[in-house]
Amino acid sequence: MAHTDLDINYLAHLARLALTPEEAAALNGQLAGVLSYVEKLKEVDVTGVEPMAHAQPRVNVSRPDEVRPSLPHSEALRNAPASANGLFVVPKIVE
Amino acid sequence: MPSLNELSLTDLRDLLARGECSSREVVEACLDRVDAVEAQVRAFLHLDREGALRQADAADAARRAGEASDRPLLGLPLGLKDVLAEQGQQLTCGSRILADFISPYDATVVERLRQAGAVLFGRLNMDEFAMGSSTENSAYFPTRNPWDLDRTPGGSSGGCAAAVAAAECPASIGSDTGGSVRQPAAFCGVVGLKPTYGRVSRYGLVAYASSLDQVGPVTRSVSDAALLLGVMAGHDSRDATSLPDPAPDYAAALDRGVRGLRIGLPREYRVGGLAPEVGGAVEAAVKVLADLGAEVREISLPHTEHSVAAYYIIAPAEASANLARFDGIRYGRREDGPDPVTLYARTRGSGFGREVKRRIVLGTYVLSSGYYDAYYLRAQKVRALIRRDFLRAFEEVDLILTPTTPTTAFRLGEKVDDPLQMYLMDVFTLACNLAGLCGISLPCGFSGSPRLPIGLQLLGPPLGETVLLQAAQAYQSATAWHRELPGLATAPGGSEPASG
Structure with a gap:
């Protein structure tokens, strides 16, 4: 659980988060502190313990596969930063 | 006689039912109070004045038409944390990234509150995306604690708690992922309830941590919390984590008392860093419950x-x-x-x-x-072990009692650059979310100087809201802490921004 290799710029890239150099430096110190603290979890014997992903043991909740009302097209696009011809506008992906 | 904006939901409901006031008068009293104190408190990100009056008039008309009987919140104003979708209203989550977002639909909770007749009053400030314990992480402005304007109201539902404490609205709806309803309720001297995970639908609640998030009310009294939970709780097919169990009549069971209830005090919660005044107030609350007939015993939660x-x-x-x-x-x-x-x-x-x-x-x-x-x-x-600790404890006791927070409200700016110190303030509230329990914070006293509210937390097993509310109600019936209001200076007819 060593965190000497904490590479903020790499993590920011994975998270698609542009950081200023000042932000990256501040985060580095603060996260190193938090990660040192959570080292506490190493003290706990978790042998044979099943990980808990969820607060209630419910699985495979399904509903009938049928058409139901949904947002009208125009409403779904209303909060889009850029749209045209009933579609979201994105930067060019393929040359 | 307190003014209308200072009354609880149940008191207002009774006045409205007897025709002793109109919903319009209630909403106007709240709006007047907002005009008088909001420049200091800053609980609201957006106030829907005209919408609130329009809904109030519609509620009064519905009551005259005899439509009040199956609408338990008819004409009662409620504030919403700016994280719950309300059709046609902003939904910033306290973030710049959603500055211009308008909700295209209602959250299930909002839909149910509307059907019950609530007047939706405005959008309340919060830590950005509900991440924080002080409301200082709002991208817009910090909210201030009505008991001391130099202190935080807690967070992340700080606007919800401050607005109720300042008597700007009788109740509000927040969300609690690690204490975000209970901790601000404790700091502001009001009641905050976190229902069991899955009890209230999360459809239309902007997600922070999906396995922990739950919607909960902030109120002046336990009976108000029971009233709102009764409206909000229940299965929703649009939230796959919603529990199928039918919601009981919480209000009907409120006055059963605590005689014979077993209440556990976890020995691990006597941590260093617990302010002596908080510890003292909580001990006094234990004595109140014991005098009412509860059986108090020590328990252990080893992974605390x-x-x-x-x-x-x-x-x-x-x-x-x-x-x-x-x-x-x-x-x-x-x-x-x-x-x-x-x-x-x-x-x-x-x-x-x-x-x-x-x-x-x-x-x-x-x-x-x-x-x-x-x-x-x-x-x-480790989360599984924490849950196991609680489920074992609930074989021996009906409820668990702790302080809500280790200290009273801290100063604005005090912890903002030290995230770990801020995180450690959540030590008593987090486990409830990790283990999927229900919990409530209620006022149990004040510190000496400055005079700040102290919160008592009761925790119940999954779907244990009925007993939780019953014990909280018994405590509140025997004490008067929840009736106190902060001595905010008002600025009638115009308001000046707070200094400092």
Whole structure:
């Protein structure tokens, strides 16, 4: 659980988060502190313990596969930063 | 005689039913109070004045038409944390990235509150995306504690608690992921309820940490919390984590008392860092409950000291995944770039604030290849042990009693640059979410100087709301802490911004 290799710029890239150099430096110190603290979890014997992903043991909740009302097209696009011809506008992906 | 804006929901409901006041008068009293104190408190991100009066008039008309009987909240004003979708209203989540977002639909909770006749009054301030314990992480402005304007109201539902404490509205609806309803309720001297995970639908609640988030009310009294829970609770097919169990009549069971109830005091909660005045007030509350007939005994929750560490791995991990949706494409702010990856990074870099970035990066780290097992998977195993501790304890006791917070409200700016110190303030509230329990915070006293509210927390087993509310009601019937109001200076007919 060593965190000497904490590479903020790499993590920011994975998270698609542009950081200023000042932000990256501040985060580095603060996260190193938090990660040192959570080292506490190493003290706990978790042998044979099943990980808990969820607060209630419910699985495979399904509903009938049928058409139901949904947002009208125009409403779904209303909060889009850029749209045209009933579609979201994105930067060019393929040359 | 207190003015209308100072009354509880149940008191107002009774006045309205007897025709002794109109919903319009109630809403106007709240709006007048907002005009008098909001410049100091700053609980609201947006106030829907005209909408509130229109809804109040509609409620009064419905009552005259004899439509009050199956609408338990008819004409009662409620504030909503700016994280719950309300059709046609803003939904900023306290973030710049959603500055211009307008909700296209109602959250299930909002739909139910409307059907019950509530007057939706405005959008309340919060820590950005519910990440924080002081409401200082709002991208817009910090909210202040009505008991001491130099202190925080707590968070992340700080606007919800401050608005109720300042008597700007009788109740509000917040969300609680690690204490975000209970902790601000404790700091502001009001009641905050976190229902069992899955009891209240999360459809239309903007997600922070999906396995922990739950909607909950902030009120003046326990009976008001029971009233609102009764309206909000129940199965919703639009939330796959919603529990199928029918919601009982919480209000009907409120006055059963605590005689014979077994209340556990966890020995691990006597931690260093507990303010003596908080410890003293909680001990006095234990005596009140014992005098009312509760059987008090010590219990053990051995993994208590690991709950903060487990939470601050699990919650950021889930947050980093949930907040991936804010990419500048489908909604929200966009900063253009020559290619999609640059567009995403610029949009998110400029749209998110410091704490949100901190948790996204932390969550990305603990989920990343090579660290997943050491951090995230281990935290999930510790979470299972924390839950097991509680379920074992609930074989011996009906409820567990703790302080809500280790201290009273801290000063604005005091912890803002020290995230770990801020996180440690959540030590008593986090386990409730990790283990999927229900919990409530209620006022149990005041510190001496400055005079600040102290919160008592009761925790119940999954779906144990009936007994939880019953015990809280018994305590409140025997004490008067919840009736106290802060001595805010008012500025009638015009308001000056607070200084300092």
